[in-house]
Amino acid sequence: MNQEDIKDSDIDIVIGALQPDLTSFLNEWRPVFSRFHLIIVKDPDLKEQLNIPEGFDHHVYTKPDIEKAVGASSTILFSGYSCRYFGYLVSKKKYIISIDDDCLPARDNEGNLVDPVAQHITNLTTPATPFFFNTLYDPFRDGADFVRGYPFSLRSGVTCALSCGLWLNLADYDAPTQALKPQQRNSQYVDLIMTVPARALLPVSGINIAFEREMVGPALFPALRLAREGKLRWETIEDIWSGMCAKVICDHLGLGVKTGLPYVWRSAKGDPIESLKKEWQGVKLMEEVVPFFQSVRLPRTATTTEDCVAEMAKSVRERLGSVDPVFNHAADAMLQWVKLWKSVGSGSSTPGGA
Amino acid sequence: MASPSTVPATPLLKDELDIVIPTIRNLDFLEMWRPFFEPYHLIIVQDGDPSKTIKVPEGFDYELYNRNDINRILGPKASCISFKDSACRCFGYMVSKKKYIFTIDDDCFVAKDPSGKEINALEQHIKNLLSPSTPNFFNTLYDPYREGADFVRGYPFSLREGVATAVSHGLWLNIPDYDAPTQLVKPRERNTRYVDAVLSIPKGTLFPMCGMNLAFNRELIGPAMYFGLMGDGQPVGRYDDMWAGWCMKVICDHMGWGVKTGLPYIWHSKASNPFVNLKKEYNGIFWQEELIPFFQSAVLPKECTTVQKCYLELAKQVKAKLSKVDSYFDKLADAMVTWIEAWDELNSTGKKPSGNAK
Numbered sequence: 001m002n003q004e005d006i007k008d009s010d011i012d013i014v015i016g017a018l019q020p021d022l023t024s025f026l027n028e029w030r031p032v033f034s035r036f037h038l039i040i041v042k043d044p045d046l047k048e049q050l051n052i053p054e055g056f057d058h059h060v061y062t063k064p065d066i067e068k069a070v071g072a073s074s075t076i077l078f079s080g081y082s083c084r085y086f087g088y089l090v091s092k093k094k095y096i097i098s099i100d101d102d103c104l105p106a107r108d109n110e111g112n113l114v115d116p117v118a119q120h121i122t123n124l125t126t127p128a129t130p131f132f133f134n135t136l137y138d139p140f141r142d143g144a145d146f147v148r149g150y151p152f153s154l155r156s157g158v159t160c161a162l163s164c165g166l167w168l169n170l171a172d173y174d175a176p177t178q179a180l181k182p183q184q185r186n187s188q189y190v191d192l193i194m195t196v197p198a199r200a201l202l203p204v205s206g207i208n209i210a211f212e213r214e215m216v217g218p219a220l221f222p223a224l225r226l227a228r229e230g231k232l233r234w235e236t237i238e239d240i241w242s243g244m245c246a247k248v249i250c251d252h253l254g255l256g257v258k259t260g261l262p263y264v265w266r267s268a269k270g271d272p273i274e275s276l277k278k279e280w281q282g283v284k285l286m287e288e289v290v291p292f293f294q295s296v297r298l299p300r301t302a303t304t305t306e307d308c309v310a311e312m313a314k315s316v317r318e319r320l321g322s323v324d325p326v327f328n329h330a331a332d333a334m335l336q337w338v339k340l341w342k343s344v345g346s347g348s349s350t351p352g353g354a
Numbered sequence: 355m356a357s358p359s360t361v362p363a364t365p366l367l368k369d370e371l372d373i374v375i376p377t378i379r380n381l382d383f384l385e386m387w388r389p390f391f392e393p394y395h396l397i398i399v400q401d402g403d404p405s406k407t408i409k410v411p412e413g414f415d416y417e418l419y420n421r422n423d424i425n426r427i428l429g430p431k432a433s434c435i436s437f438k439d440s441a442c443r444c445f446g447y448m449v450s451k452k453k454y455i456f457t458i459d460d461d462c463f464v465a466k467d468p469s470g471k472e473i474n475a476l477e478q479h480i481k482n483l484l485s486p487s488t489p490n491f492f493n494t495l496y497d498p499y500r501e502g503a504d505f506v507r508g509y510p511f512s513l514r515e516g517v518a519t520a521v522s523h524g525l526w527l528n529i530p531d532y533d534a535p536t537q538l539v540k541p542r543e544r545n546t547r548y549v550d551a552v553l554s555i556p557k558g559t560l561f562p563m564c565g566m567n568l569a570f571n572r573e574l575i576g577p578a579m580y581f582g583l584m585g586d587g588q589p590v591g592r593y594d595d596m597w598a599g600w601c602m603k604v605i606c607d608h609m610g611w612g613v614k615t616g617l618p619y620i621w622h623s624k625a626s627n628p629f630v631n632l633k634k635e636y637n638g639i640f641w642q643e644e645l646i647p648f649f650q651s652a653v654l655p656k657e658c659t660t661v662q663k664c665y666l667e668l669a670k671q672v673k674a675k676l677s678k679v680d681s682y683f684d685k686l687a688d689a690m691v692t693w694i695e696a697w698d699e700l701n702s703t704g705k706k707p708s709g710n711a712k
Binding site for chain 2: 109132133134135136137141143144145146147148149150151152153154164166171172173174177181184186187188189190191192196197198199200201202203204205233234237239240243259283286287290
């Protein structure tokens with residue numbers, strides 16, 4: 001689908017609210033967000049009322065809404081940062097853009113305000129090139145192209161289904177790194193968009209992402225919950241887990257994943273040293289999962305994202321279940337998610353949507 | 355807690371690195387590079403008419419080889435070195451005795467970064483080669499060893515040591531390295547985008563390696579950097595670096611070494627004639643459709659424990675699987691074997707061949 005054909009009404013912006021007062025957050029984002037429909041999901045564990053400024057076309061979902069939609073026992077799935085997944089579930093739009101509530105608009109090297117919605121949509125509506133690396137990065141950008149030696153048969157690319165953005169100021173580091181380098185701030189605006197090559201694994205951060213809802217939605221799920229998961233990003237690993245699953249599935253289905261622009265400006269919050277105690281489980285688990293993800297293969301019969309998730313859940317249980325019980329829970333949650341996606345999810349976005 | 359860290363100076367490596375330059379015209383471009391290149395030894399490989407004298411600017415320490423020298427030094431094995439094509443540069447890799455090679459084209463000049471500062475491309479290549487690569491897991495903040503960057507959340511700790519870097523692939527501002535069809539369609543396109551990143555190309559991923567601005571650890575990967583049979587009497591040109599890059603990447607993946615791409619930029623000043631290029635590339639454009647699946651599926655057996663063994667195995671597979679594409683690949687496979695024989699001969703005795711050294 002061409003970018004010119006995308007309407008504002010094809011897009012939902014999903015915000016997981018982990019803090020009650022979204023006034024300054026939304027006011028800062030107003031120039032970018034005001035055109036779009038917002039889905040705001042309040043962390044079911046958050047007690048306070050949400051404070052949302054005027055002038056946004058939005059829908060708020062709180063704990064009672066979640067319980068009504070998925071049942072009380074499944075509400076735990078959407079606790080903390082995972083609340084945003086409920087927004088993905090109930091959206092009916094073609095594209096979802098999701099940004100953490102502690103992120104603000106960034107500026108590029110010329111001082112211009114970055115519109116992450118526009119950039120994510122550009123990423124998603126231009127082809128990805130996962131089968132061969134282009135040394136000038138995204139060949140579909142203005143002023144760039146495929147370089148000499150790039151096979152012509154691979155130049156039409158594949159659909160980009162997932163766009164992973166980055167963060168200036170407080171980058172998405174884990175707790176040990178942040179504890180070791182408390183002053184480190186990411187000030188490097190790297191003017192780069194690239195396709196992550198097929199079979200390459202990467203940590204997909206949930207802080208600033210966008211995706212084609214029907215293609216990837218079933219593969220982005222709240223499944224890996226740490227025993228002491230907390231309300232700070234470096235106390236979670238849920239996005240890393242689902243991102244790796246999503247990458248394997250995209251590789252299998254021939255869909256592309258891009259990384260790079262757009263940047264958002266992320267602000268500091270919390271004490272990483274405190275979080276070290278909570279995050280350590282996540283760090284250890286990552287060591288177990290990498291060999292699994294590098295070698296997992298999905299059967300040719302899995303041709304839809306939902307099928308792929310079911311197959312992945314099976315593999316997770318078979319190969320990781322005995323390593324740590326958290327993986328059995330993850331496999332269960334993945335299957336539960338697919339069930340919810342089929343029953344609560346709206347399926348097709350818009351009739352006649354490409 | 356920590357005081358602002360002082361960035362350690364990048365070592366010059368002036369006794370461990372050779373700069374290999376192929377040329378047929380002159381080396382005037384070296385004047386611009388003088389502040390950065392003067393400490394280093396140059397190996398100049400003169401292509402084309404050996405009776406022509408190439409003038410090297412004063413003050414550079416160099417050795418120069420023309421076709422007569424190549425024939426004299428290699429004897430019958432000289433058949434593996436291309437004639438009338440910059441692919442002849444790989445002869446320079448072979449005769450070098452240094453640990454690192456930096457190769458650059460004679461139409462590549464010093465570029466400026468966005469702040470207006472002149473870029474010391476060689477220094478950046480050295481930084482790239484001396485720091486690890488991370489091909490086994492992609493870091494979304496690119497090179498984690500760069501000042502101001504790090505591994506992101508979720509990056510497995512056991513992979514944070516990285517692996518040895520074998521190749522550093524630099525880029526070009528101004529005239530981009532496009533193929534002939536693209537040049538014909540976009541004659542005015544210039545690369546003006548300075549992308550401030552170095553990244554490791556993931557294991558299992560192939561890329562088009564351009565020889566214009568390239569550095570590598572010769573001790574690690576040198577034997578794999580054969581630039582093939584191009585130019586005079588050959589059915590294809592402008593695929594020398596491509597061929598070397600595909601062989602090199604398969605071998606690096608097998609040996610567990612990394613390949614970086616991105617910074618440094620140089621300023622590429624000369625746009626070659628697209629009609630001439632089209633004639634040279636013509637066969638390559640069709641052949642690469644077969645070559646890419648070949649390299650993507652190439653498997654090197656566990657017994658290939660040295661680069662030479664890997665390369666000879668690849669040559670065997672080229673002969674077995676690509677001869678049916680064109681008899682050229684039969685010849686190329688033989689030349690690959692000759693290259694390794696010549697490499698081992700020149701590099702085992704420690705004997706230094708005599709070029710026209712200064």
